[in-house]
Amino acid sequence: MTRPLEARLKDRAYALGFDLVGVAALGPADTAPAFERWLAAGYAGDMAYLARGAPKRADTRLPVTGAKSAIVVALDYGGRAPDGPVARYARGDDYHDLMVERLNALHAWLSAEVGRDVPGKAYVDTGPVLERDLARKAGLGWFGKNTNLINPTLGSYFFLGELLVDLELEPDAPFESEHCGSCRACLDACPTQAFVEAGVLDATRCISYLTIELRGEIPREFHAAIAGGGHLYGCDLCQSCCPWNVKFAGEVKEPAFEARAVIAGKDAKTLAAEILAMSEDEFRAAFRGSPMLRAKRAGLRRNAAVVAGGESGRPPARPADPLQ
Numbered sequence: 001m002t003r004p005l006e007a008r009l010k011d012r013a014y015a016l017g018f019d020l021v022g023v024a025a026l027g028p029a030d031t032a033p034a035f036e037r038w039l040a041a042g043y044a045g046d047m048a049y050l051a052r053g054a055p056k057r058a059d060t061r062l063p064v065t066g067a068k069s070a071i072v073v074a075l076d077y078g079g080r081a082p083d084g085p086v087a088r089y090a091r092g093d094d095y096h097d098l099m100v101e102r103l104n105a106l107h108a109w110l111s112a113e114v115g116r117d118v119p120g121k122a123y124v125d126t127g128p129v130l131e132r133d134l135a136r137k138a139g140l141g142w143f144g145k146n147t148n149l150i151n152p153t154l155g156s157y158f159f160l161g162e163l164l165v166d167l168e169l170e171p172d173a174p175f176e177s178e179h180c181g182s183c184r185a186c187l188d189a190c191p192t193q194a195f196v197e198a199g200v201l202d203a204t205r206c207i208s209y210l211t212i213e214l215r216g217e218i219p220r221e222f223h224a225a226i227a228g229g230g231h232l233y234g235c236d237l238c239q240s241c242c243p244w245n246v247k248f249a250g251e252v253k254e255p256a257f258e259a260r261a262v263i264a265g266k267d268a269k270t271l272a273a274e275i276l277a278m279s280e281d282e283f284r285a286a287f288r289g290s291p292m293l294r295a296k297r298a299g300l301r302r303n304a305a306v307v308a309g310g311e312s313g314r315p316p317a318r319p320a321d322p323l324q
Helices: 003-017 031-040 054-058 095-114 131-137 187-188 207-211 220-229 243-248 268-278 279-286 291-307
Strands: 020-025 069-076 120-123 158-165 195-197
Touching: 003 020, 003 069, 003 095, 003 291, 020 095, 020 131, 031 054, 054 220, 095 120, 095 158, 131 158, 158 243, 207 220, 220 291, 268 291
Parallel strands: none
Antiparallel strands: 020 069, 069 158, 120 158
């Protein structure tokens, strides 16, 4: 007897290298009201793009016309390596292209399997889609107190992506339970007290926001936490202390996510000094295809100056090589 399409679809997703896969029916997003309240409170800081496309965020049927189902996947990027100056997810190559390529391959397989072109679109950390909402609906995990999606067999060191398709698929049971209990390790570990309460993050106080998304100067009040912890790009503290990661986080399996040479084995001071000394051409060569380009050269040099203990947090600009 032919196995159900959903089972074959999951087999194909695992064969493509994804670590988790589930199916969710599209419709009103459960967390949209909370997200709007979060934006209204100012917790998004300078990330104005998060406010765009509110109607589509509120209803997952809207981003892709006619879409009825979401195939939600997770790809582990490894959490066993020690904490370091660069958050684990950003030590290798950019995950967006790799995941979209695999989701597109899954899309092509699905169309071939049903014998027609199935309209749809892949999203990976882009577009007006509340990914955690869909992931929980697809049964992939629960929302931890640190706001990350946590899976009971994988932890939280994984990327999320989804394929929205115009096809009726049998949805998986949503993940209804929560397994953080009375633990508050993640809340207590944050050196900048970025958690307003369990499950609510004030991004303007988060080291990841300050070293990646913020385009201006880092407020002086956060310099000690960033420099003291050696946080050159991002922060993993609220994940690395999580008991689910301590127990279940694995080694890097995907070669693309292995730490690149410019980062591997270096402490924060060494890497900061190297970044400050790089010319524009050297910088582009070292970080081509890296998620760290999100902060741009100016942002990384700003971060490096803070880590290096600069009084102003501003990197030295050279007339012959202006800060880009």
